[in-house]
Amino acid sequence: MTAPAPAQDALAREVRQWLARNWDPNLSLAEWRERLADAGWGQPTWPTEYYGRGLNAEQALVVQAEFARIGAVGPATAGPRGLAAATLLEHGSDAQKKRYLRGITTGRDAWCQLFSEPGSGSDLAGATTRADWDGARWIVNGQKVWNTSAHHADYGILVARTDWNLPKHQGLSYFLIRMKQPGVEVRPLKQMNGHASFNEVFFTDAVVEADDLVGKPGQGWQVALTTLSHERAGFTSIRGAEKLRHGDQRIYREYAREIEIANEPYTWYPQRAGRIDMLLDRARESGAIEDPVARQEIAGAIALQRCLGWFGARGLAKGPAGSIAKLAASRVARAGNRAHTIVSGIDALFEGPDSPRDGIVGEILLSTPATSIAGGTDEVQKNIIAERILELPREPRFDDGPFKDVPRN
């Protein structure tokens, strides 16, 4: 640890003083976050005119440290709202920032992301959900999928096609859409492991107001890239059940509930990752710890996971190298599945209460296949590595003409 610079000292003092005057764990979560938004301390890096303080990332750490020191709750962060905020800050109009950022940071409004479609998975830019201008508003028709928390959401960030005569990346536009309207139907999508963490969203003449277009028509892909880069940065970190508990006051109870709701879709994520952490204990339980062949599998799985952890911890997983970490995570998940199978033997037949560890083992076996698909398939990651890191030639293009002529599903 190096000593804080004098300017940082002053900043810390300022935050401390403000917290001393304003922080009150008996406030409601909403009341407190309104105060945060007014003062800008909740989002130190946001501009001062939009509920922030215009500080840099290093300064923001100083602010957060002061919050943590006394257990003060921060702004709303759960779910895709952070992606919406980051995108708006970079591409939104002044009016849009004014209109939406406050509701994002206070937690008043929930958001969802509406990018993937049944017909365009790896090929996100092949979206065919359409938005047509009727002279006053955009009319949206089509279907999105894999939309986490869409059933809770007030707003969505939406990529839709507005011009079918341009090449595919040029005909997309980026919208903010009200989710609570008649033309939007949200249906839960059940996964093979029995959870329903995602939704399908159907649009039938849903409406987007003119001033909810982000950027210009046709700039949707560039705007979406901002969202995606923020999403990718968050993917490889494993979501845990975040615990911040300083007392029993009202705000902590509300905050705990907020986290619980936010984490609800992710309870199976540790299983998706292969639960390498459980292997040795499970092997002791089942007796496989005495089996040299099982020990080989366990060693291989643990080694992979350690290497992935070290790779990430050394800050190597940035930019295209994030794809290396993503592929390594797929290997960890597969190795975990194999090792848990051999460790459990006949018990791998079961699910739910009859599966070891109250169903966790069964859930591992049924969840690991998601790791190499969600957030960009292994195949896409390999293309990225081959083309951007190894600098091998790109795949020949078959989709660079007018989109209406491009073969699609």
Place this chain on the structure above:
Amino acid sequence: MTAPAPAQDALAREVRQWLARNWDPNLSLAEWRERLADAGWGQPTWPTEYYGRGLNAEQALVVQAEFARIGAVGPATAGPRGLAAATLLEHGSDAQKKRYLRGITTGRDAWCQLFSEPGSGSDLAGATTRADWDGARWIVNGQKVWNTSAHHADYGILVARTDWNLPKHQGLSYFLIRMKQPGVEVRPLKQMNGHASFNEVFFTDAVVEADDLVGKPGQGWQVALTTLSHERAGFTSIRGAEKLRHGDQRIYREYAREIEIANEPYTWYPQRAGRIDMLLDRARESGAIEDPVARQEIAGAIALQRCLGWFGARGLAKGPAGSIAKLAASRVARAGNRAHTIVSGIDALFEGPDSPRDGIVGEILLSTPATSIAGGTDEVQKNIIAERILELPREPRFDDGPFKDVPRN
């Protein structure tokens, strides 16, 4: 066994009578095979006008059975001469058949195959060895590689480019070339396992007479396909040290010597295949038979090899399915390498006399990588399977313009 048909009985009687009059193990091999060529019994399926009897494959088996019954030696078969004969029978002119087939079947002339080039391995049709017409003869310049027995050969079957303005498959021609001439230089090519089973052949203004063109100019690829189909049919069978020994007479001594020379380039082929047959004995020797992890590797390797054997024995490996057998053989070889490594442990450090089994183990470790390359790489086999068996789309073509404009090494 079903009883032979009456016609086959008559045939068997005829062969038996001819052998009774002609077979004499005190003849020289050459003398005997001249008799065979005159009578046509050495090559029963060849036409009567070219040293054969014009019989079908089933009848040929009857003939061969009579030869085997009394231990009569057959015609010359070792080396690429069979490929030359099959190709000439299908595409050669009458004069060519007359001129060459007798020397092939009697063993007077040795042959080699001149197809692969340093710049065209998987892409055989990309050959750049050129043959230019000087008004009277073809003048050959260029280089071939992987030419088994070229240093013994009297003649070669050669694919060379005669027209650079046509697409690549259309500009090739097929020649018969005299190997013993000033413009042909044969150099042995040493492999990574220390053997030199192959040669490089360099052509510098080498000469091919006008009537040694097979088919028409530009038909070389079609003619070569005939050669290749016969070659592929022979690849997956493992060459063994053929043993036919009925006595100590002159002809058997000469025949044994012929086989020995023919097999000389192939002594390492069993090692290339992974020597699965040795694994259990080696494990007993090294003590690895007690190691459960080594036992897993051994079991996996043995299983792969048995499956490959069954696949072949059931007659499944015909046509494009030959590529399945070829890929399976690559897996067997890799599994053999892994298993021999774990079985030998520290002894895998060595080669030659210090390596177990008088160097066989070291030779396995250094030879198995050839299996997935020789006779068509695994990558080519996978394309064949994907496109011809699974009927997936073909790779986009980048080489269908005039050959002179096609990118190459």
Place this chain on the structure above:
Amino acid sequence: MEFRFNDEQAQLRDVVARFCRDKAPSSAVRRVMATDTGHDHDAWRQMGAELGLIALHVPEDMGGLGFGAVELGIVMEELGRSLLPVPYLSSVLATSALAEIEDAAVREPLMAALVSGSKLATLVLDSTNGHPVSGELVAQDDRLTGSVRAVLDGHRADLLLVVVRAPHAPTLFAVDAASSGLTKRPLQVMDRTRRFAGFRFEQVPAARLGTLDDAQVERIYDTALVALANEMAGGAQALLEATVAYTRTRVQFGRTIGSFQAIKHRLADLLVDVELAKVAGYQAAAALAAGEDVSANASLAKFVTADAYMGAAREAIQLHGGIGFTWEHDTHLWYRRAKSSEVFLGTPAWHRERMIREMTA
């Protein structure tokens, strides 16, 4: 690439294939999966009464059709190409075990009930037989005590045929599923088209059918392995075909994903897996039919087909992408069957070890 079976065998394959196609579309499987028994009773009745499949492998002098392991392999492979939820495998295990009993007077009435389909039996092996089953049983004065973790179709069987070794020679007992002292616990299984139940035996009265020698016990076990192996080969084949078909139609980046070379090569590798798995199954069945010592190759077939099946299931999900991970798509039903089959009757690692043990015995 099909191994040439004879005409009668080819016909049998066609009949079973057509039957499965008719009876086991996704909708039917999912409907049956949701029922208590998880069995398609109608299909099962037809398999017995109309197609004669229940009696197929039972010797003619025992009231069966007298076909051998090769034909049984064909039926299993075709069943494996569907997910038709019927208790065929447990029936095969039970009737194969019963067929080892020489005393016709003891065997006949039971066999008649099983072959007619009027009773459903399953086979119970415990770990004292050296098989990878968790649980142990002891027979004392024709009463059985102990427990077995997972019995195929145990939730519904009328009769348990139990091979008990302790404390005497291996003996085959018949236990009525309604016996007092027998506690059945239906288990929540990953593969809902194939159920298991656990059993606790406390002084359960059992009918002693006869003793078996070790070779007989192994033959019963090997028969089970070979049947399951052929089923798995069929499952792997079905997954390969479905996945190839999907990659031929699914378009991304303006082209079918089956036109991407990386996908093509992986599917080619998968085809090799499947073809080798199929011959492993055929060969083991043929060896069993020929009365050869098949244990090494039965274990070989079990692990080769299990590895191919799991590999095919993994690739199927991966190449289907997101949709392959959804409940509504069938891929996961196959994945569950593959995972279930991988560990039932012994993991691949266990069988690799058994194969070496047999080869070096």
Place this chain on the structure above:
Amino acid sequence: MEFRFNDEQAQLRDVVARFCRDKAPSSAVRRVMATDTGHDHDAWRQMGAELGLIALHVPEDMGGLGFGAVELGIVMEELGRSLLPVPYLSSVLATSALAEIEDAAVREPLMAALVSGSKLATLVLDSTNGHPVSGELVAQDDRLTGSVRAVLDGHRADLLLVVVRAPHAPTLFAVDAASSGLTKRPLQVMDRTRRFAGFRFEQVPAARLGTLDDAQVERIYDTALVALANEMAGGAQALLEATVAYTRTRVQFGRTIGSFQAIKHRLADLLVDVELAKVAGYQAAAALAAGEDVSANASLAKFVTADAYMGAAREAIQLHGGIGFTWEHDTHLWYRRAKSSEVFLGTPAWHRERMIREMTA
């Protein structure tokens, strides 16, 4: 994607990299390979006298430069990116073992001779130390008897540092290679850039340097593993780079083979192998430098890097095609090094087992 080493470390890497590039072009390696010793004596002299690499990791109070395992790892990785035939690894093993001796009077003269490069020593461990070395030694009245199958650079070492456990506590002995009773057999090795010799000891007089505790013996062994692991990571990286470069220029079917997606994806997989192998090596070196208990992670690094290296060697030959199988192309020299490194100091399977043993101890 490079882990950020500090500036001094980066400089060290540059120096060693440049040195290896200069000294170990293919022609030089092949020339040295063909000599009796198989060592580049000139390069070795410079590594000691000019670059100070022999003394690099030796503590300053023992006459060394006092750098740690991280710097040693850097040197090994860069050496591993070439095939420079020098006895650096054996020197590291011997000096690391010697550094465990506390008695300066005993240690000093030997260490001075080793660090100056005037004598070459290697380390001998036998299987009684629990390490996967075939051969056993017994010390009786400071005389050693027994045999050891394969000693790194044993063909040329002036001095053998021998850890003998039987019949007493582990003890480090120094044995002059010219001692009577010592029979040396240079071995024909697969990797001709790294030689081994076998030794038979018959009542060989040995200088007792001091006893070691078990932790010290393990530390010596772990140091060897970590050094070799970093070397292997460098080798894997070199093979990846060479193979990628080749696929970018080799044309078949009118396009570079590196443009085929199946090849691209395999190279991407290989990059993942290599990157994970590198961090495994770095992390083990850092833990060793920090004095942490490193045995589990040293074994991890050994098997992860060995698997990556062998995988890279296999892919390198395959993607070079026929030329990759020829003697004249360098790929096989790397393949031989990879295979040799895979089994030296214990196979990957052996180290997976050791890792679990350490984790569950």
